[in-house]
Amino acid sequence: MSSTDSGLPGAQADAGLALPIDDKALAERLQARLATVEKDLYRHASSRAAYVTGAAQHLLSAGGKRFRPLLVLLAAEAGTKPDAPEVLTAACIVEITHVGSLYHDDVMDEAALRRGADSANSRYDNLVAILTGDWLFAKSSELTSQLGPEAVLIQAETFTRLVEGQILETVEPGPDDDALAHHLEVVSGKTGSLIATSARYGAMFGGATPEVTAALTAYGELVGTAFQLSDDILDIASESEESGKTPGTDLREGVPTLPVLMAKASTDPADARLLELLDADLTDDSLHAEALALLRKHPAMDQARAYVVGRAEEAKRLLEVLPEGSVRQALEDFADVVAVRSA
Numbered sequence: 001m002s003s004t005d006s007g008l009p010g011a012q013a014d015a016g017l018a019l020p021i022d023d024k025a026l027a028e029r030l031q032a033r034l035a036t037v038e039k040d041l042y043r044h045a046s047s048r049a050a051y052v053t054g055a056a057q058h059l060l061s062a063g064g065k066r067f068r069p070l071l072v073l074l075a076a077e078a079g080t081k082p083d084a085p086e087v088l089t090a091a092c093i094v095e096i097t098h099v100g101s102l103y104h105d106d107v108m109d110e111a112a113l114r115r116g117a118d119s120a121n122s123r124y125d126n127l128v129a130i131l132t133g134d135w136l137f138a139k140s141s142e143l144t145s146q147l148g149p150e151a152v153l154i155q156a157e158t159f160t161r162l163v164e165g166q167i168l169e170t171v172e173p174g175p176d177d178d179a180l181a182h183h184l185e186v187v188s189g190k191t192g193s194l195i196a197t198s199a200r201y202g203a204m205f206g207g208a209t210p211e212v213t214a215a216l217t218a219y220g221e222l223v224g225t226a227f228q229l230s231d232d233i234l235d236i237a238s239e240s241e242e243s244g245k246t247p248g249t250d251l252r253e254g255v256p257t258l259p260v261l262m263a264k265a266s267t268d269p270a271d272a273r274l275l276e277l278l279d280a281d282l283t284d285d286s287l288h289a290e291a292l293a294l295l296r297k298h299p300a301m302d303q304a305r306a307y308v309v310g311r312a313e314e315a316k317r318l319l320e321v322l323p324e325g326s327v328r329q330a331l332e333d334f335a336d337v338v339a340v341r342s343a
Contacts, residue, residue, distance in 0.1 A: 076206025165189020195224030
């Protein structure tokens with residue numbers, strides 16, 4: 001599974017945010033703080049070794065909507081001190097951790113592209129990509145130390161889950177294991193964990209109550225899972241390379257995704273050909289095209305979409321601890337957009 005951060009549709013054009021925010025004052029406030037985070041990211045991604053600086057800033061410059069740091073900033077609005085400097089540091093930490101993970105992910109996937117640009121391992125080599133990823137993880141740890149021991153513990157636990165998710169992805173479930181449950185565990189670790197921490201950091205350092213912090217942490221986990229699972233659906237459903245990779249890439253490479261796993265659970269005799277193809281070598285262009293066409297028409301696609309929307313609805317229910325207003329509405333809209341994104 002290639003990690004993606006290809007962005008969210010429906011962003012408010014004038015604010016340049018990856019969220020549909022109707023409250024102009026809130027949108028402008030978030031955009032101004034996100035611009036500060038952007039500058040800080042490049043400052044933090046500067047090494048004494050020029051080649052590491054170039055490699056580290058390569059993916060920072062390649063795009064992405066920065067929705068992890070944006071979620072930090074938005075969650076902070078649920079507290080009494082959203083402008084606290086610790087919030088900005090936390091926003092940098094989650095993005096640097098995320099970007100660092102992309103370097104290792106690309107090496108493992110032998111990816112040539114990331115966000116439509118050359119991946120670091122393709123532009124440089126695997127050694128540089130691995131060292132750069134390590135250096136970014138070290139930088140995120142250094143920044144986390146500025147936030148105190150609780151933040152250090154949270155970051156350590158998050159990093160453990162993230163890496164374990166990556167490890168589990170390389171381990172095929174056993175014959176008696178539930179393949180779908182295994183996939184969901186991978187997604188929860190690789191993607192959900194850091195997005196949960198994004199919301200948690202924002203609430204914590206923004207001065208939210210423990211109840212709100214707990215709710216936003218759980219919200220982030222669900223939204224993060226929905227984000228990655230919607231990417232599973234995009235791999236099959238997208239008709240172009242708008243998502244940052246060729247449609248059916250995971251399918252061709254035999255990477256298990258939500259629609260594929262749901263289709264494989266079918267006992268309908270009419271699905272015999274699709275099931276045969278899903279167990280075949282789909283590096284063959286004609287077989288890949290046939291499998292993609294059959295899967296796009298299969299009920300598993302709607303089942304997968306319904307599952308993702310269900311996670312988004314569950315996340316939105318957690319927001320009932322927040323007062324009604326623009327912040328809660330933005331978080332609800334964010335969950336909806338993630339669930340039905342097309343890029």
